[in-house]
Amino acid sequence: MSDHKTFGGIPTENTQYESSKVVLLPIPYDGTSTYGKGADLGPNAILSAAENMELYDIETDSEVYLNGIYLAPEIKEKSSPEAVAKQVEAAVEKHLNQEKFVTILGGEHSVSIGAIRAFKSKYDALTVLQLDAHSDLRPTYQGSTHNHACALHEASFTTNLVQVGIRSMDRVELPFLNKDTLFTSYDIRSNDYWQDDVINCLGKKVYITIDLDVFDPSIMPSTGTPEPGGLLWNETLDLLKKVFSDCDVVGFDIVELAPKPSLSAPDFMAAKLYYKLLSYKYHL
Numbered sequence: 001m002s003d004h005k006t007f008g009g010i011p012t013e014n015t016q017y018e019s020s021k022v023v024l025l026p027i028p029y030d031g032t033s034t035y036g037k038g039a040d041l042g043p044n045a046i047l048s049a050a051e052n053m054e055l056y057d058i059e060t061d062s063e064v065y066l067n068g069i070y071l072a073p074e075i076k077e078k079s080s081p082e083a084v085a086k087q088v089e090a091a092v093e094k095h096l097n098q099e100k101f102v103t104i105l106g107g108e109h110s111v112s113i114g115a116i117r118a119f120k121s122k123y124d125a126l127t128v129l130q131l132d133a134h135s136d137l138r139p140t141y142q143g144s145t146h147n148h149a150c151a152l153h154e155a156s157f158t159t160n161l162v163q164v165g166i167r168s169m170d171r172v173e174l175p176f177l178n179k180d181t182l183f184t185s186y187d188i189r190s191n192d193y194w195q196d197d198v199i200n201c202l203g204k205k206v207y208i209t210i211d212l213d214v215f216d217p218s219i220m221p222s223t224g225t226p227e228p229g230g231l232l233w234n235e236t237l238d239l240l241k242k243v244f245s246d247c248d249v250v251g252f253d254i255v256e257l258a259p260k261p262s263l264s265a266p267d268f269m270a271a272k273l274y275y276k277l278l279s280y281k282y283h284l
Contacts, residue, residue, distance in 0.1 A: 008050040008155045008275070010065040013047060020068025022278060023100040025091060027107040028043045032147040036224035038258035043105040044075065050271040057275065062283035064275065070100075075141070081110045081146035086094055092251075105274065106255030108224070109136060109151040112209045116155050119207045125248075126159040127203040128152070129243065131236070132211040133227035135166050135183075136172040136244065145200030149167035150207075155201050162171050162201045164188075165214040165241070168227050185229045199246050206243060208252035208277070212270060222266035224258050244280035252277055264282070265268075 005022055006015045014020070026047070030040035047254070056063050072095070077087045088104075091117050095102045104115055107130075120126050130152055137156055141147035145154075155161050156176050164175075167185040181201045188194045213223040216230035243249060257270050 004047040004071065006043070007047065007069045007071050008053055008055055008065065009259050010055065010069060010132065014065050014068050014227050015070055016068065018071045020070035021101055022069045023072050023095045023102050024069055025072045025075065025095070025102065025104045027084070027104060027111040029075070029078060029081075029107040029111055031078060031084070031108070032081050032110055032142065032144065033108050033224045034142070034149075034256050039106060039108040039224060039256050042107060042255070042257035045257060045267040046254075046270045046274065047263065049267040050275070053268065053275065057279040057283070058278045060283040062279055064278045064282050067278075067282050069278070072210055074103070081113075081144055084111060085114035085117070085146055089117045092118035093167060102251045103256075103274070103278070104253035106149040106253060109209075109211050109254060109255045110146050110148045112151050112253050113146055113154060115253055116159065116207060116209070120158055123205040125160075125203055127162060127206045127207060127247075129202065129206055129208045130154045130161065130163045131165050131189065131208070131214040131231070132163065133165060133167050133213040133230060134211070134225065135163060135169040135173050135177065136211075137176040138170065139172075139176070160201075160203050162198060164170075164198055165231050167229050168225075170261060185231070188231075195242055198239060198241055202243065202247050204248055206247045206249050208240070208243070208249060209255045210252065210273070211256045212254065212266075213256055220269065221273055222258055222260050222263060222268050223256050237247070240277065241280055244277075247284050249281060
């Protein structure tokens, strides 16, 4: 359970629900992961790292916390991934109805299923931009359609799904791929204009889901299934900055941090990424 009262230790006046533009929803769930465990510890590790982060962003010359960041109570449901998805959908829908910019810290990637459902209900023509090492398109896995390996299967039918950084998948997922909106790590290496090509695939309303294993393990080893050949920090931020500049990003999640007690850099990187995305949202 998180013992944090605010994000980054920001002043109390910037944390009140009524006046905050941003809602941060922690979902410490790790019920279906199959290799490295610990994603349930991710949200608290990110919040702990954020306590030590500078709140002035050099790139955007801003202090985005002044827009208000409300740290919502964490979702404690753990009985099944289906039950988690239901609670996440209801919580996100409640905050969207209050016109908040809803952001999520997971937890494993299955927590995104309910979030995407809520955003899809509000925005009919929704693009989901997935940054991930794995395609997560299995229709079912280990007896559940809500397994972390199935996190984007539903979205592949209900939204304009654009996948970036993919470099691992099972053959069973092939029928669900849209090769026109798929940018594997191998495609990226051979295309100097891949970021512009990604932008051209996006619609106006974009929800971003970031599995931290999209990053190369050399900078992000603290994930359940670290895959070699991933993205690096600056190229990822360059893409995300373009997305926020060109589209209306309506929300995002960051998932799959499995913190290691002796390694704090990945936790800090995840916290920095979260704050960067908010800075891009409000100060580009």
